[in-house]
Amino acid sequence: MRVNPFDIRTVVLAKHAQHVVLIHFPIALFITAVAFDYLAQWTKNRTLAAAAYFNLLLAAISTVPVAASGFAAWQWALEGQKLKGILFMHLVLGCISSVLIWLVCWIHWRARRHPAASWPAYRLPIEAVGVLLVGLTGHLGGFLSGVNGPG
8 A cells, every 4th residue: 555645644643753753853953052052162152152052942842742752652653562672772862862951951041040150061071972862862763763774
């Protein structure tokens, strides 16, 4: 049976399509935010720091529907069966990545509330670890979807 890619029912009712589509937003927003933050630190440019903050805020907010769609895909496509292997690692790393994105957003939010205080230097290593974890999580997700190998 052939499926029409422009059929709205195919798009909305696919068992894991929403997660696969939505996940690109927090990934791109977070990596862009970290790049802006590193550039802002290097150039002392407040506009770049503001761009980093707003990208982080959008990345953090967008993790909510992404996590929800991931859990829904697990329940719907896999009928809630016990997770193991790459799928389990993807779930754990996805949760850790989401927490790190929210942590970095919170650090930036606190720093913006107290402009006289200096920005905490520990945020940059946390952001670097976050980018690595987000990348690893996405890499594993690519295997699960069949993009990076058998799916």
